[in-house]
Amino acid sequence: MKTVYCSIHGFGAIGQGVAEVLLRKKEYLESLGLEVKVVAVVDSKGATVNPEGVDLADCLARKRTAGTVALESISGVEIIQSVDHDLVIETTPTNIRTGGVGLQNMLAAFQTGKDVITSNKGPLTLKYRELMETAKAAGSHFRFEATVGGSMPIINLANEVLAGNKIKSIKGILNGTCNYILTRMLEERASYNDILAESMQLGIAETDPTYDVEGIDTACKLVILANAIFGLDVTYNDVDVTGITKVTPEALEMAYERGHVIKLIGEVSKERIHVAPRLVPINHPLAVGGTLNVASVETELAGEITVTGKGAGPIETASAILSDLIAIYGN
């Protein structure tokens, strides 16, 4: 049995999802010869640390009742630097202006020779090249499937499963909130603002929906795909971005009468990175509804491959993190 010692940084929806999935998949991981021990769980107020492994069920219960997992006041970077472990699971909130605490955590992890699995887009959007180089210099694994499309496999699909194929372009819906809003506006013939309010009530849109509805979140995901799959060295500023705030129910209806839906489509190739609302034929593989994400990968040999799945949700995102964990330590 191989023991993987890890720390979980960020204990919001995704961090808790990871804890839950690790508990649920304990026996399965053991069947692969893996024992995963979490030596620290960190949230914005502090951390729980135990070099022998914390009790994840306890952490989840404490978070639910006390609102924090913190038992001591120690930062993520301090834990990475002082507690011996193999893997940093980084699920702190995305900050695309500074990279936030996530960037600090990742750099500290590589500097101390640890592997990193993350769902946090910010650092990858800002400092992809630097992070990759630091990871490489340290001989660390760095995986981030969960940053794009939640549970839907896309980075590992293009780089590993489709290995040998040149990827020509990727097009798709990479933001579930926008997809939900556009789908519901058409269904209800309701205005953008009405459906946005509904989405907030349901927790599908955040209180500040700017990242999602202005296309920023989609653009960040395209930046990650451009760097990780197309080998480019680009940042958010290289993306041509238009969001969905101007889309009207009348436009959706007129398009629908002519056999089209309007979707926020992200598109990336070596030549261009682009986010905008587009007309999609209703029988097109990218015309999925609700909060679903979808991506079509245009390949050199395999033709077009389309994947669709849940783009958000704690357990779904944790599933991508789990698959990265197994990819690193499973063999």
Added chain:
Amino acid sequence: MRVSMDIELKDVPGQMLLALQPLSEYKANLITVVHHHQKRTPRKTVPVKLILETRPESIETIKAKLEENGIRVVRVGEHRFRESINVVLIGHVVHTGIQDTIDEIDRTGFAEVVDLSLSMPGINMLSSALMKIDAVGKEDLQKALAILKEVSTKKDLLMVLPIDIQA
């Protein structure tokens, strides 16, 4: 060349075959047939629109053969436009001059706005338009879209293009 042909068929069995025979005989390539079954003419015939590709010198012969078969040929015209797309425009589509937007496309000579649906839900609310643009060829269509994009930027309109078009 591509030709559109409006013909009228008598409402009895076997008429379509009589219409298609001369086309096959003179090796015209039939692109589309639109059969307007609901729209009877005052002569009780059924109007049918054909689009076909053929050598220019065959057109008159085909027309004569059709008439010989008792089929009335109402109109023959060159079908110039091969490319067609729908574009959605959202914003103050009307107040910023919809006619001017259409003129910019029509003025090119290689593209035309052929259909327009418009929705203006209220003053101070965004209007939406769905425009169908025909163009002579693919490149012309791209040029027309570039013009429309420039106009849209100037008028602060959101232009929604089909997914298979290079934006």
